Amino acid sequence: MQVRLVDRHPEVPADQLVAQMVPPPMFDEVSFASYIPDPKEPSQAAAVRKAEDFGGRVAEINRAVNKKSLFGKRKAISGAGLYLDGGFGVGKTHLLASIFHSAPAPKSFGTFGEVTNLVGALGFNNAVERLSANSVLCIDEFELDDPGDTMLVSRLLTELSARGVSIVATSNTLPGQLGEGRFAAQDFLREIKKLGSIFEPVRVDGPDYRHRDLPPAPEPTSPELLTERATATTGSTLDEFDALLKHLSTLHPSKYGALISGVSSVFISNVHQVDDQAVALRIVVLADRLYDASTPVTVSGVKLDEVFSPEMLEGGYRKKYLRAISRLLALSRFEAAETAS
Known part of the structure; x- marks a missing residue:
C-alpha cells in the first residue's frame, strides 16, 4: 500500500526544538x-x-x-x-x-x-x-x-x-x-x-x-504516471493535494520537518491554484522543509509555478511565495533529472 503524508502525525517535544536548530543537510559540508x-x-x-x-x-x-x-x-x-x-x-x-x-x-x-x-x-x-x-x-x-x-x-x-x-x-x-x-x-x-x-x-x-540556464517549470505528470512512479519509488509518499492541505492545517508548522522525515520523494496529485492566504502560507513552510531535506517533488495538475494566484504574487507575502516557487521548481527538476537518468 502506498504511504501517505496524511497518515503521519509527528510529535516534536519542545525541548528538542533547540537541539535540531542546525543548517539543512544540503549545507552540512559548505x-x-x-x-x-x-x-x-x-x-x-x-x-x-x-x-x-x-x-x-x-x-x-x-x-x-x-x-x-x-x-x-x-x-x-x-x-x-x-x-x-x-x-x-x-x-x-x-x-x-x-x-x-x-x-x-x-x-x-x-x-x-x-x-x-x-x-x-x-x-x-x-x-x-x-x-x-x-x-x-x-x-x-x-x-x-x-x-x-x-x-x-x-x-x-x-x-x-x-x-x-x-x-x-x-x-x-x-x-x-x-x-x-x-x-x-x-x-x-x-x-x-x-x-x-x-x-x-x-x-x-x-x-x-x-534557475541559471534552466528550462521553464517542468510539465505536470499525468495522474496515471504519477501513481506508477510513486509505487516504483522506495520510501516515497503519494498524496492528493486537497487532502494534504487539510492535513497540514492540523499540524503546527514546527512539525512539518518531522512530517517528511525519512521520505525519499514526494508525489502529489491534482495540484491546483490556491487563493486562500492561510493555505498558501502552509505550502510555503512545507516547501521550505522539503527544500531543506532535498526531497524531490513530482505533481499532477497545474505546474508548480502556478500554485499561487496572481493576486497573491502581488500581495504582502510575495517574497514568501516567490521563494517557495523557486524551491519547488528546483525540487521538481531534481526529480525529473533522476527519472531521466
Whole structure:
C-alpha cells in the first residue's frame, strides 16, 4: 500500500526544538572556500570576505564573554551583527551556514519561522535562557511581513545580543526591487532599533543560481504516471493535494520537518491554484522543509509555478511565495533529472 503524508502525525517535544536548530543537510559540508562567487557579480566575493571576517569576530567575542573576571562573573560584552541582503538564490544561506560551521559551540541556525515557532513552544524567557549560551544565532529568511513576529524576534535578539550572542541574518529583496535593496536593509534596522547600531548590512547581488540556464517549470505528470512512479519509488509518499492541505492545517508548522522525515520523494496529485492566504502560507513552510531535506517533488495538475494566484504574487507575502516557487521548481527538476537518468 502506498504511504501517505496524511497518515503521519509527528510529535516534536519542545525541548528538542533547540537541539535540531542546525543548517539543512544540503549545507552540512559548505564553507567560505566552497562558495564560488559569480565573476560578474563583485558583491558576492565581497560578501564572502565580510562573512569570513564576521566568523572570526564571533569567535573573539565568545572567548571574551566566557572569560571570567576577578569576581567570577562573565563580562558584559555585546554580540556582533551581520545582515546579508540580496535576491533569491545568490548563496546567502551558504554563507550563513559557513558562519555557523566556523563558530564555536553552542550555536543555533534556523529560519525566521523556526525561531518564532521556538519562542512560541518554549515561551519567551525560556527561549532566551536556552539560546543565551550561544556564540551565534543564525537566522535565515528574516521577514518583515508580520509586524508581530518581527517585533517578537527583535526583542529576542536584543536580549541575546546584550548577553554576548552574535546575530547574523539573511533576507531576500524582490527581483523587481533590487535597486531598492538598501531600503530593505534600513527597514530591517529600524525594526530592531536597539540592535541597529551593531548590524552591518551587506549586499549580495546576482541571478537565482537554482534557475541559471534552466528550462521553464517542468510539465505536470499525468495522474496515471504519477501513481506508477510513486509505487516504483522506495520510501516515497503519494498524496492528493486537497487532502494534504487539510492535513497540514492540523499540524503546527514546527512539525512539518518531522512530517517528511525519512521520505525519499514526494508525489502529489491534482495540484491546483490556491487563493486562500492561510493555505498558501502552509505550502510555503512545507516547501521550505522539503527544500531543506532535498526531497524531490513530482505533481499532477497545474505546474508548480502556478500554485499561487496572481493576486497573491502581488500581495504582502510575495517574497514568501516567490521563494517557495523557486524551491519547488528546483525540487521538481531534481526529480525529473533522476527519472531521466
